[in-house]
Amino acid sequence: MNHLTPEELIDEARALLKDVINFEGPLKPKDRLKIPAQEMPAQDPIVRSKNLEEVALGYAAEQARLEAIRCLQCPKKQCVNDCPVGIDIPTFVKHVAEGEFQAAADEIKKVSLLPSICGRVCPQETQCQMNCTIGKSLKDVDKAVAIGRLERFIADWERAQGNVKPPEVKPETGKKVAVVGSGPAGLVVAADVRREGHDVTIFEAFHKLGGVMRYGIPEFRLPNEIVDEEINTLEKMGVKFQTNFVVGRTRKLMDLIEKDGFDAVFVGTGAGLPMFMNIEGENLVGVFSANEYLTRANLMRAFDRSHADTPIYKSQRVAVLGGGNVAMDSARMAVRLGAEKVYVVYRRTEVEMPARKEEVAHAKEEGIEFKFLQNAKRIIGDDKGRVKAMECLKYELGEPDSSGRRRPVVIPGSEFIIDVDTVIVAIGNGSNPLISQTTPELEVNKWGNIVVNGDQKSSVDRIFAGGDIVLGAATVILAMGEGRRAAHAINEMLEKELKEEKAVI
Ligand SMILES: Cc1cc2nc3c(=O)[nH]c(=O)nc-3n(C[C@H](O)[C@H](O)[C@H](O)COP(=O)(O)OP(=O)(O)OC[C@H]3O[C@@H](n4cnc5c(N)ncnc54)[C@H](O)[C@@H]3O)c2cc1C
Structure with missing residues (x-):
């Protein structure tokens, strides 16, 4: 919750930074501990719940420097060990503290x-x-050093200077690599493989690139212009794109290797298959999977009801089922699309909720009501087949289950009705079965995720995979980490082949 306006926060940081810089002698750890954690300036909740613009406004330079000065530069670098891509965090943070923003950007970009x-x-x-x-x-x-906010500050700062340089590309090798899916896993593979001079084409099923970063995560958390910028960098590097291209339909996966001459293929098709509750009334008009709801809003601009080909359902009272980030995004989107009342219905308590604390806090500030220890039993329709209410059950927590979280146990006879016209189901996603169904030789596990070895290599020669299609629904940074590993293995394989070809000549 912001207590001060963005302007007040920045003024406060400016005054404090002056004192810290003028401090006599080196700052001791106890001095650094006294510097307050810098709050993120944000749009006012009442204003932002009526627009799609980014909620968090980003640090000003003075805030970033103060926040970075809090870092103790620990010799053990535990933060680096806990970063899936291993950014040298203390080094980039030290550059921020000293106001050397370009040096900080260069340090981060070595690995991210x-x-x-x-x-x-x-x-x-x-x-x-x-x-x-x-x-x-x-x-x-x-109150930890806000590493993520500092990373964002530096990346935004560099973009604002207008001199973001694409990574260098080595001379063309003549080798061709196909990347299926343009989410974070695929984008990282494309960049890392292209750097080595290989010819890279990304095949994407949708008409726009970026994967969940484009169609899942709303603009109020991740503006499209940021995703566009990253894709422009790949374009400048010479990566080619084919949109509206569904591998498994437009072309089979094996055709890419056997007929189209690709030397390697990376599959990064994500986890886009929504799960449902399997309760009565789930096929009524007004029930959406979170995927559909968010894709319509983010990708198809379906909230622009007078222009969109498929305008989104006009909701007044919305129940979102689930407690993860996807549930938070759906609920906060429903508020922005004009719903008067939005509930998040979750069968455990706030403590067990998988959503980020910051997203939950933002949702509460925007007026979303949380119904903990409750869940849907059935959805009730009117005579036109539209949602008119939802019957719920109350729960209490029992013993921990296999996930380590306490198991929700239904309270018999606790049924009650809530009056809603829309239900959004956000209880998880599985892998899309299209590629595995059309590539029988590809080994998948019981959840349909592609099985890979430590180099992200699948059971089929020359086919690699990574991101959510391997991990199940996970995170952007884990998808990037897998992409990086796969690219490394692809580059090694192609380099070896190039050497062998040279030896024969
Ligand atoms: C609403 C929502 C909010 C989230 N919030 C966060 C968050 O705050 N932080 C975080 O770290 N993670 C978040 N995640 C998870 C994160 O976005 C994913 O873990 C990540 O995007 C996975 O990356 P990926 O590259 O594996 O796949 P994706 O991003 O899913 O991209 C896969 C791409 O492959 C394409 N594709 C699929 N099948 C085919 C095919 N047959 N042919 C061609 N193309 C195909 C898809 O259209 C898609 O563009 C969120 C997810 C959702 C849904």
Whole structure:
């Protein structure tokens, strides 16, 4: 919750930074611990719940420097160990503290291709910030050095200078690589493989590129212009794109290798198959999967009811089922699309909720009501087959289950009705079965995820996979980490082949 306006926060930081810079002698850890954690300036909740613009406004330079000065530069670098792509965090943070922003950007880009995206959506509180000494000393992970916000600041700063340079590309090798899917996993593979001089084509089923970063995560958390920027960088590097191209339909996966001459294929098709509750009334008009709801809003601009080909359903009272980030995004989108009342219905308590704390706090500020220890029993329709209400059950927590979270146990006879006209189901996603069904030789596990070895190599020669299609629904940074590993293995394989070909000549 913001107590000060963005202007007040920046003024406060400016005054404090002056004092810190003028401090006599080196700052001791106890001095650094006294510097307050810098709050993220944000749009006012009442204003932002009526627009799709980004909620978090980003640090000003003074805030970024102060926040970075809080870092103790621990020799053990636990934050680096907890970063899935291994950014040298203390080094880039030190550059920020000293106002050397370009040096900080250069340090991050050594290993991370998408810093402005990761700085916005990575769950830092369970990764790099989780074991930060500052957070531990203050006994509050939210007071850890705000590494993600600093990463975002630096990436935005560099973009604002207008001199983001694409990575260098080595001379053409004549080898061709296909990347299926343009989510974070596919984009990282494309960049890392292209750098080595191989010819790369990304095949994407949708008409727009970016995967979930485009059609799932709403613009109020991740603006499209940021995703566009990252894709422009790939374009400048010479990566080719084919949209509206469904591998498994437009062309079979094996055709890419056997008929189209690709030397390697990376499959990064994500986890786009929504799960449902399998309860009565789920096929009524007004029931959406979160995927459909968010894709219509983000990708197809279906909220623009007078222009959209498929305008989105006009909702007044919405229930969102689930407790993850996807549920938060759906509920917050429903508010922005004009719903008067939005409930999040979750069968455990707030403690067990998988959504990021920051997203839950933002949702509450925007007026969303949380119904904990409750779940849908059935959805009730009117005589036209439209949702008119939802019958719910109350729960209590029992013993922990296999996930370690306490199991929700239904309270018999606790049924009650809530009056809603829309239900959005956000209880998880599975893998899309199209590629595995049309490529029988590809080994998948019982959830339909592609099975790979430690190099992201699948059971089929020359086919690699990574991201959500391997992990199940996970995170942007984990998808990027898998993409990086796959690209490394593809590059090694192609380099070996090029050497062998040269030896024969
Ligand atoms: C609403 C929502 C919010 C989220 N919020 C966060 C968050 O805050 N932080 C975070 O870290 N993670 C978040 N995630 C998860 C994160 O977005 C994913 O883990 C990540 O995008 C996975 O990347 P990927 O490259 O594996 O796949 P995706 O991003 O899913 O991309 C896969 C791409 O492949 C394409 N494709 C699929 N099948 C085919 C085919 N047969 N042929 C051609 N193309 C195909 C798809 O159209 C898609 O563009 C969120 C997910 C959702 C749904």
